Amino acid sequence: MFDEEELSILEALESGALKSSIDAEQEIALARQAARENLSKSKNITLRLNMADVVAVKRKAQESGIPYQTLISALIHQYAVGKVQIEA
Structure with a gap:
């Protein structure tokens, strides 16, 4: 033993x-x-965005029927996992 x-x-x-x-x-x-x-599932952050971009994102989010912050989060997630790429 x-x-x-x-x-x-x-x-x-x-x-x-x-x-x-x-x-x-x-x-x-x-x-x-x-x-x-x-x-934790999420982290609060602060971003400074161009006002025209914010207005455009809010408009597109409204058209999609989702909150604009959810849309921004989804776009960042898609970039993070490689589904969206930024052209250099």
């Missing part, structure tokens, strides 16, 4: 002779915070 070294570690752990070198509660809290920050 356990070899001699594993048994000695288990005994030391159970007797309280071993002390953790990290604060487990703090490490867990940091991991949870990192997960929340990195696994």
Whole structure:
């Protein structure tokens, strides 16, 4: 089952002779915070856009029946996944 070294570690752990070198509660809290920050579905950002572009996008979004911010997000997503490319 356990070899001699594993048994000695288990005994030391159970007797309280071993002390953790990290604060487990703090490490867990940091991991949870990192997960929340990195696994969230969306991220709010601020963009400065040309007013004429905003008006045009709002018009096209209205024609499509979707909110203009959803349209902008969809366009960025399509670019990010390679469905849309910008001509240089």
